[in-house]
Amino acid sequence: MTTGIVFDIREFAVHDGPGIRTTVFLKGCPLHCSWCHNPEGQSSVPQVISGAGASRVAGVEYTAQALAAILNRQVAVLQANEGGVTFSGGEPLRQANFVAEVIDLLEEIHILLDTSGYGSESAMNLLLARVSMVFFDLKLIDREAHRHFTGCDNDCILRNLAVLGKSGVPFVVRVPLVPGVTDTDANLAAVAETVRGLTGLLRVDLLPYNKAAGGKYRAAGMEFKPCFDEARPLNINTGIFKKANLEVHVL
Ligand code: SF4
Numbered sequence: 001m002t003t004g005i006v007f008d009i010r011e012f013a014v015h016d017g018p019g020i021r022t023t024v025f026l027k028g029c030p031l032h033c034s035w036c037h038n039p040e041g042q043s044s045v046p047q048v049i050s051g052a053g054a055s056r057v058a059g060v061e062y063t064a065q066a067l068a069a070i071l072n073r074q075v076a077v078l079q080a081n082e083g084g085v086t087f088s089g090g091e092p093l094r095q096a097n098f099v100a101e102v103i104d105l106l107e108e109i110h111i112l113l114d115t116s117g118y119g120s121e122s123a124m125n126l127l128l129a130r131v132s133m134v135f136f137d138l139k140l141i142d143r144e145a146h147r148h149f150t151g152c153d154n155d156c157i158l159r160n161l162a163v164l165g166k167s168g169v170p171f172v173v174r175v176p177l178v179p180g181v182t183d184t185d186a187n188l189a190a191v192a193e194t195v196r197g198l199t200g201l202l203r204v205d206l207l208p209y210n211k212a213a214g215g216k217y218r219a220a221g222m223e224f225k226p227c228f229d230e231a232r233p234l235n236i237n238t239g240i241f242k243k244a245n246l247e248v249h250v251l
Pocket residue numbers: 029030031032033035036037038039041042089090091116
């Protein structure tokens with residue numbers, strides 16, 4: 001029996017794919033992005049989150065059958081609202097066998113994989129064979145900058161992006177705009193160049209940096225140490241993508 005660790009199940013989510021969705025947040029992420037707004041998703045083990053006089057444990061172990069049973073109870077409502085189930089994180093590829101088994105137990109429903117792309121090619125293919133759509137985060141194209149700001153190089157991310165582009169699964173590339181880091185014209189131009197022409201690409205979404213991230217670190221007993229200037233104005237240069245004939249949205 002496959003088990004997985006989930007740190008949240010969010011119902012009635014409206015920003016995690018088409019329609020109204022239930023989003024499952026898988027615990028554990030190999031990256032340590034300096035701007036991460038889900039710090040409780042980084043560690044793969046349960047941890048206590050404190051705040052407003054109460055505390056909770058982020059990280060619950062589920063069997064695939066138990067999680068699928070919870071999700072299947074919501075299928076009728078999700079279908080009626082043209083939505084579905086989203087697997088996010090953390091990084092779902094890290095628990096790909098568990099996610100695949102849950103999907104195999106689900107009734108017919110739209111499935112979205114929200115991934116950083118960091119994982120093995122076999123994990124990527126395992127989930128691509130089962131999902132309806134992908135949100136693929138693309139942060140930095142420069143390998144050394146990626147290593148500096150996330151703790152990992154981007155070799156397997158770019159490899160998995162190419163795998164996704166050949167899979168036929170429709171996808172959205174999502175770029176977190178971090179001031180002075182990912183929002184530079186050079187990085188945005190490199191992102192546009194990298195994704196241009198990939199089969200299945202629906203659009204590029206730009207996600208402006210969320211300054212509220214710091215509070216979640218304190219609650220998780222972690223220290224927020226952004227290695228960039230949070231106060232620097234964002235460069236939201238949609239023109240780079242339009243010039244490359246790419247549809248671009250700012251969220
Ligand atoms: S990939 Fe996402 S979950 Fe992982 S550290 Fe970066 S922002 Fe956080």
